[in-house]
Amino acid sequence: MATSFMSSNSSWTSKQNKMFERALAVYDKDTPDRWQNVAKAVGSKSAEEVKRHYDILVEDLVNIEQDLVPLPKYKNVDDGSQSMGITDFDWSG
Numbered sequence: 545m546a547t548s549f550m551s552s553n554s555s556w557t558s559k560q561n562k563m564f565e566r567a568l569a570v571y572d573k574d575t576p577d578r579w580q581n582v583a584k585a586v587g588s589k590s591a592e593e594v595k596r597h598y599d600i601l602v603e604d605l606v607n608i609e610q611d612l613v614p615l616p617k618y619k620n621v622d623d624g625s626q627s628m629g630i631t632d633f634d635w636s637g
Contacts, residue, residue, distance in 0.1 A: 556597065560586055564597060 556564070567585035571578045579591035579598075586594060607613050 556589075560588065563587065564589075564594060567594075568598070 563586045564582065567582040570585070571581045575581060579595045582594045582598075583589050583591045589597070604613075
């Protein structure tokens with residue numbers, strides 16, 4: 545069962561992630577059958593998959609808060625502008 549769970553949980557579309565985020569806002573930790581409700585809102589994931597996705601999200605947040613995630617390296621911008629877009633990051637590590 546773990547193998548099929550991991551393979552089906554491996555990819556989430558941006559639309560699924562947005563539906564997941566919205567469902568988390570609606571179904572808080574005190575909601576009965578929270579994960580079943582979140583899964584129903586996402587539509588194509590099981591309660592087990594959305595719970596695992598949530599656990600990964602929480603783990604990521606903890607790592608960020610503990611400064612365990614390195615900041616991206618910024619490319620030099622010579623136009624004097626202070627604003628930077630997503631394309632101005634060097635995500636290669």
